[in-house]
Amino acid sequence: MxxxxxxxxxxxxxxxxxxxxxxxxxxVYWLRGSNGSGKSTLLKSLAGIIPYQGDIILEGRWNxxxxxxxxxxxxxxxxxxxxxxxxxTGVELIxxxxxxxxxxxxxxxxxxxxxxLSAYVHEPVHTYSSGMLKKLALVLxxxxxxxxxxxxxxxxxxxxESLPILYAWITQQHQQHGTLFLLSSHQxxxxxxxxxxxxxxxxxxxxxxYRA
Amino acid sequence: MKRPLTxxxxxxLATGFYRQHTGFLLTLLVLFFSSFFYTKVLNQTHLTPAxxxxxxxxxxxxxxxxxxxxxxxxxxxxxYTLKSRHYVAARLQAADVQFLRYSxxxxxxxxxxxxxxxxxxxxxxxxxxxxGYALLIGMAYGYWLVPLLIPVYLLALTYWNAAYYTHLLxxxxxxxxxxxNPLAWLRGWPKPLFSLFGYELLAYQRVPYAVTKGxxxxxxxxxxYVFPDAQADQRLLGLIGLTGALAQVVxxxxxxxxxxxxxxxxxxxxxxxxxxxxxxxxxxxxxLLPEIVWLLIVSPFREGLLAVGLLLSVTLFFRSLLxxxxxxxxxxxxxxxxxxxxxxxxxLFGLTHLLIMGNAVxxxxxxxxxxxxx
Numbered sequence: 279m280x281x282x283x284x285x286x287x288x289x290x291x292x293x294x295x296x297x298x299x300x301x302x303x304x305x306v307y308w309l310r311g312s313n314g315s316g317k318s319t320l321l322k323s324l325a326g327i328i329p330y331q332g333d334i335i336l337e338g339r340w341n342x343x344x345x346x347x348x349x350x351x352x353x354x355x356x357x358x359x360x361x362x363x364x365x366x367t368g369v370e371l372i373x374x375x376x377x378x379x380x381x382x383x384x385x386x387x388x389x390x391x392x393x394x395l396s397a398y399v400h401e402p403v404h405t406y407s408s409g410m411l412k413k414l415a416l417v418l419x420x421x422x423x424x425x426x427x428x429x430x431x432x433x434x435x436x437x438x439e440s441l442p443i444l445y446a447w448i449t450q451q452h453q454q455h456g457t458l459f460l461l462s463s464h465q466x467x468x469x470x471x472x473x474x475x476x477x478x479x480x481x482x483x484x485x486x487x488y489r490a
Numbered sequence: 491m492k493r494p495l496t497x498x499x500x501x502x503l504a505t506g507f508y509r510q511h512t513g514f515l516l517t518l519l520v521l522f523f524s525s526f527f528y529t530k531v532l533n534q535t536h537l538t539p540a541x542x543x544x545x546x547x548x549x550x551x552x553x554x555x556x557x558x559x560x561x562x563x564x565x566x567x568x569x570y571t572l573k574s575r576h577y578v579a580a581r582l583q584a585a586d587v588q589f590l591r592y593s594x595x596x597x598x599x600x601x602x603x604x605x606x607x608x609x610x611x612x613x614x615x616x617x618x619x620x621x622g623y624a625l626l627i628g629m630a631y632g633y634w635l636v637p638l639l640i641p642v643y644l645l646a647l648t649y650w651n652a653a654y655y656t657h658l659l660x661x662x663x664x665x666x667x668x669x670x671n672p673l674a675w676l677r678g679w680p681k682p683l684f685s686l687f688g689y690e691l692l693a694y695q696r697v698p699y700a701v702t703k704g705x706x707x708x709x710x711x712x713x714x715y716v717f718p719d720a721q722a723d724q725r726l727l728g729l730i731g732l733t734g735a736l737a738q739v740v741x742x743x744x745x746x747x748x749x750x751x752x753x754x755x756x757x758x759x760x761x762x763x764x765x766x767x768x769x770x771x772x773x774x775x776x777x778l779l780p781e782i783v784w785l786l787i788v789s790p791f792r793e794g795l796l797a798v799g800l801l802l803s804v805t806l807f808f809r810s811l812l813x814x815x816x817x818x819x820x821x822x823x824x825x826x827x828x829x830x831x832x833x834x835x836x837x838l839f840g841l842t843h844l845l846i847m848g849n850a851v852x853x854x855x856x857x858x859x860x861x862x863x864x
Contacts, residue, residue: 327757350760363686363752365673365693370681378683378759402673418755 279303280324280426280458282485285332287319294319297332297485302460306452306473309462310488311480317462318358320480321428324460325355336426351379354424358431358462360415368399368406368414372421379422389417392443409435420447426458427451433463445472495594496605502587504612507577512819515616526550527623547627554628554636563624564643567617571647574613575654582658595660602659606652617644683756684769687745688776690752698740703780706737710781714788727785727793728837728845731800734781736830738805741777743819746812763858770857774805796842803849804833810856 285297323330334342340349477488552559628637
């Protein structure tokens, strides 16, 4: 469960988001909203990457401000356009993330195999295409024992064959561990099977349940 | 400047050039230009005011009258132009400016060269000031040939670069990405989070690192041997440590830029504040290793250790200031120079221990307080 209380985000005094009180029980959420509405800003704030005002609390006990280490251990994030030091190989990045998130040994093997990343994971990331980099960022977001996974535009640059694989990862993670997913996307999650998806809308500088 | 292409190019390339070379330009200003404009010479009471003025303008007059002076001025203009040429050529390979290849190239060759000429002129403003000054002073003192050739030479250099930039965009499609791993020889080495900027230096920024280490060690060695009677004096070693820390500013700025761009993902890592600070200490202990080793070799152990402590703590504090100031280079340099002078004063009063503790604690506070707020 993820709670936002008195959440405010401003850029140079311009209010971007104001969420009074919002609770997200464990589920798979599709975060919708037009360009510039604040979806990425919300996800980055929830990931603890950018500053904000107010409180973000995970499972009623880990406040991002007061329990930053415990919170960040349990919340993983994949950026819309991932950027990593270009000289690092995929394997070296995986080692970094595994060490930070205290991931079990060989946890990555399943993800690399199913996304067919094993062939080039030993190469430096500056040789990767944008799609390959996206796949690697998605693998990194599943490492550890996350209670919440935030994926910003996970479908962008992914090929059609990879979509059902990503959906299967999400389904498995959610069903086995009750992990909360927050996925921002401009396109519907077609081409595979996901658990029931609840739709949220970021509009008018706030977050609300989406009603068609 | 009214043309959209010119405006965009100036914003992207000229501004970027000044931002990246602020340290270099400030050094040039302090070491060369200030003397070039007016050299104050003491004890000239035996000279008339006119003679005093001519002496003060000796350097600029030499640059338009003496063969060696002319050669140095022409050489300086050429080197600066070459430096800007390398910067722009490298910048045009970056992903964020590739749109120029399929937008600006639709204009005629002449229009593109015009726009690039404006960009080059903006980049060369320091040269225009120096050249204009040499022209005016030279003509005022009756030298005509070289002063009148200065604008011709500057315009030729400007056209040379403008045509080259236009050619780069038009003739060459983006070169294929280099696929070789620049760190292939370090493939098996562990790469913990704290060490990544070190590897970045090894992979892509070897020259800035070598220049920083060279200038730091040169200034430290110079200070050490200028005062042979005080080589075991804690105050001298403290001064050397402070100088070593000051020499790192460009590297610190690059470390900050690297962290902001490439290590954004690490902000989601569950590391406590003390662990993050520990990672900074580990990084700068490694980066400062040449200076640390030299200090421990040449000085008595206890004093050497104090100098190392001062070098490391001041470097960490200078680094932590960037979390507050971000990428504003000019205020950063001003603040660092002002702090250096203040620390120097305290060191001369024998307050080295206090400086070490104060800087280490202040670095930790700044690091903890402002890193999260960026």
